[in-house]
Every structure is written in structure tokens, then in C-alpha cells.
Amino acid sequence: MADKGPVDKDRRKFFIRTLQGFGLAALGGTIWGGYVAEAKYDEIVLRPPGAVPEEEFIKKCIKCGLCVEACKNRDNNPDETKQTATLRLAAPGDHRPRGNGKYIYPKEVPLGTPYFVPREIPCYMCEDIPCTVACPTGALDTDLVSSVKDGKKVLDINKARMGVAVVDLEHCIAYWGLQCDACYRACPLIDEAIKLELKRNPRTGKHAFLLPVVYPDVCTGCGLCELACVTEKPAIFVLPRHLALGEVGKHYIKGWEKKDEGRIKGSKGVEKTITPRSEKKPEDYLNVEDLLDEE
Amino acid sequence: MKNNWLYKHRFLIARRIVQLTILGLYIAGTAYGWNILVGNLSSSKIFDVIPMADPYAVLQMFAAGTMLAIDVLIGAALVVLFYSLIGGRAFCSWVCPMNMVTDLANWIRVKTGLHKDEWQLRISRKTRYWILGLSLVLSFLIAAPAFEFISPISMLHRGLVFGMGFGWLAVLGVFLFDLFVTKNGWCGHLCPLGGFYSIISKPSAIRVKHDADKCTLCMNCKNVCPEKQVLWMVGKESVFVTSGECINCGRCIEVCNDDALNFGLRFKPTKEVKNNA
Incomplete structure (x- = not known):
């Protein structure tokens, strides 16, 4: 045991202050950090053109x-x-x-x-x-x-891909068979981002549906359609792309598109898993007399 | 002449003019499209050419883990160079709009006699460095500039330029804290932006200079100073105020009746001495 010399008060004070500081920082940091972590993300916000993710x-x-x-x-x-x-x-x-x-x-x-x-x-x-x-x-x-x-x-x-317009088929009056092409005409990329599709209206038998359809690969999400929409709450509206669109995953390749097909180039092809069973042909399997008693 | 009110408040008046002019130019930048000063104190442009940026915000963004475009980096570098080599911590007293709020709280404190011990919660002036450090750690952990989300300074300035919302509540909070809890509580104890400028502005050239031979120890300077600890030399040594915590507001110079305090350049060229020798 060390001798009980005079206590180094400065040293003691330094340690006390430091530990108090850490305590306060931990408490304050939790509250502060908790707030920021919550406040930094809004799922449905629309950003200006050119915004990074x-x-x-x-x-x-x-x-x-x-x-x-x-x-x-x-x-x-x-x-x-x-x-x-x-x-x-x-x-x-x-x-x-x-x-x-x-x-x-x-x-x-x-x-x-x-x-x-x-x-x-x-x-x-x-x-x-x-x-x-x-x-x-x-x-x-x-x-x-x-x-x-x-x-x-x-x-x-x-x-620009600020968002993507989505049509609510239930409340878009064009889908009721009424004539309205407000969004289509408001669209700065008319006939590219929104096209009107012609369909026969079986209800009346003699009228046509002119249905606005959004093409998400062209739509910029500017929202001019949403502003133009005549319904009380717009039946066409812009959502952030990550909310409105699905994702198919990389393993799907459009064989009919040259650019997409290019992705296969250099690939080693499909790896086959070979087991004793997979060496048999499908016919062998089908031609077994009793399917339930195979092997 | 030397005792009239204007002369006794010359730096205070100059500071208010500078603060309000800068604020006015920012507001006019958005409201009328003037291009003298556009943006806000986080980042702005002078005449659409010279970029400026809040270096502390940029530091937090680095901590959050992102690379920034060159514009904002140049802007932050310009600001750091100006305050660290020339201006000192003048941002706090000559630019920051919060200074007017806290000065008002302080003024009411003194006028109404609130300036007493029982109205003073003792907080360490080092707290701001803890908050500064904490903000960088949090920015890193949360991957977002942490102080920028809660900064009452940004809320006030951005609010005045772009629309306040409920931002005035944060400003009111700072005001009441300074009024009832701690004198110079926000600017002198808590504000991490002030702490940041305290650190970087240590080497700056423009400094308050004390002449102990003229000093009569009236302590007017210490009573008026928002960062008293920087005036430790009053009546003792004839030296420059070298602490980065001095905000170069010049209040001490104004209240000194003995001409014992003045602004000076710390790194005066020593030519004259050589010529004499």
C-alpha cells in the first residue's frame, strides 16, 4: 500500500471533471443523437432535380x-x-x-x-x-x-428523376369513362411520360376510355400532372421513386434488349449442380413405372 | 468628445451595422435577387463568384463520411483563413445574428439587476469543446451533420432569410437561457460553433492589446467582457489578448476610460526597430 501522502487535488479534480464530462456527453449524446437519427429521414420528401440518393x-x-x-x-x-x-x-x-x-x-x-x-x-x-x-x-x-x-x-x-407519377385507377375520372386528359396535357413530356391509351368502354358500348398511363422510365416527377389533376385530392400524384417502384433484381436480364443482354457477356454461364439424380434425364424420371416408389 | 455616448459605443454601433448589413444583404439576395450576398451563413456566394462556407458544418459533413464538391471546400478554406489569420473570433461578434439576441438578454440582465449570483448557473466554459467533440462523434455515428440539425444559429439565420416556421422557439430558448440561467450562457459556454472558431482563430493578427501602465484597475473591461477569462492580464502585464476565445467585440476598449486597451496587430513588421538600430 502506498503511503498516504497529500492528495494531489488537481489530479483528482481532473479525473472527476473528465468523468463528469463523459457522463454528460453520454446522456446528451443519446438524446441529441436520437433526435437527429429520427429527424434526418423523411420517406416521402421530393428533392430538387439532380439530387443524389x-x-x-x-x-x-x-x-x-x-x-x-x-x-x-x-x-x-x-x-x-x-x-x-x-x-x-x-x-x-x-x-x-x-x-x-x-x-x-x-x-x-x-x-x-x-x-x-x-x-x-x-x-x-x-x-x-x-x-x-x-x-x-x-x-x-x-x-x-x-x-x-x-x-x-x-x-x-x-x-431528372425527382419522383414518379402514380395514377390512382379508382379515382381517376378518365378510368370512370369521363373525358379528362388534364394530366396528359400538363405533362412536359406529353406522349412520352404520360400516354393516353384507347379502350372500348363496355358500360356504354359506344364510348371510348382514354386512359392516362405513366411511363416511369421517362417520368421526371416534376408534378405538373399532380397540379393539373381535377379531382379534389389528386388521382395522379408524385411519389419518391423508391416508394412507388419495384425492383426485379440483377438476375433478370432482358434478352430482347441489346444493352441489357450485354450484361451476360463475360459471365461463366449457369453453374450446374450435379448430383446422382440430376445425371438422369427427365424422361427417365417420368418413365419410372411407379412415381411414388422411385428408387 | 472622448466621453460622448457615440464614442463610448463606437464598436458596438459598428458591429450592429455590420451584423444588420450582412443579414440585410442575405435577405435581399433571396427576396429581390440581389447577388451581393446570396445563400446563408452555412454557405453563400459573394457577387455570384466568391464562395464561402461554414467550416464547422463542412467538418461535420466530413465526419458523416462524404466527399464534397470543390466549391464548398474553397469556401470553407477562405473562411478559415480569414478568421484564423486576420479576424480572430470576429464571426461571433460581428456576423452571427445570435449575438444580437444574447446581447439583448445580457443587457436586460444587467439593467434589471438579474446579474447576480443566484441567477447564475455555473457551467464550465469548456462545455462548448465537449459539445464540439460530441457533434463530430454523433455526425460519424449517425452519418449526418449532427449540430446542423439542432443549431439555433442556423435556424435563426435561415429563418430570417428563407422563412422561420417554429425556428423562433429555439431562438427564444437561447434568449431565456441567457437571461435567466447563465450570463453569456449560449455564446460563452455552450455554442460549439463559437468553440470551433475559438480553436481556429488562435493565431489571428487583429488582437486587443493591454497596456498595464495606463490601467487604473477599475475593472470596467472585465465587467463588460462576455469572455472574462481572456482578460487575465488586465492590470498585470502589457500583452496582447491571445486567447482564441476573445471575440474581438471591442467592448472592453470602449468602456476603458484610461486608454489601456486598444486593437492592435500582433505581428507588426519590425522594420522601424531595424532602422533605428
């Missing part, structure tokens, strides 16, 4: 509002007073449901990040994409909204 977007967006400013002050803003614009920065309290539930409103947009609500103001798809260009951090990436023309990178808003 949401998880990466949250890391990269510095919440500066340069995209919002660019959107508001662009020359072709339909609101000439420039008081409103498509993009807005999420402020605390924005998550309260708006529009009396008459359209989709994101619930918990992470603070300070840009989003838009198409039923209020859709994206007008400016060809110069001022919002994406303005982003200083790469959260909005011009590469995602550019195509290559004559070996040069040119902005191409049609490549």
Missing part, C-alpha cells in the same frame, strides 16, 4: 438555400413577384400536415433541406436547371441531369 443527400446538403434562391429568382418564375417558388427550405414546424390532407405533404423534412410539394407548386423543369447548378456541395449533382451531346456535357432536365 437521399442518404447521401442528407450528408452533403449544407442547408444554404442557394438552390431555393436560384429557383425563386429565375427569370421564368411564373410568380413574377418572386415571392414563391417551387423549392423551399424546410423550417421547424413544416411537418404539420397542410392542405387538410387533400394532397401528399411530407411529414418530417430534415431541417433546412430543400423540397417541393407539387400540388402547391410543381417543378417547371427549367432547361438551365438553376437550382442544381447553384449547389456548392454536390448534394445536387449536375452529372445526374446531364447528357452527352457531341462529346460535350449538356444539361438535360429530362434526365
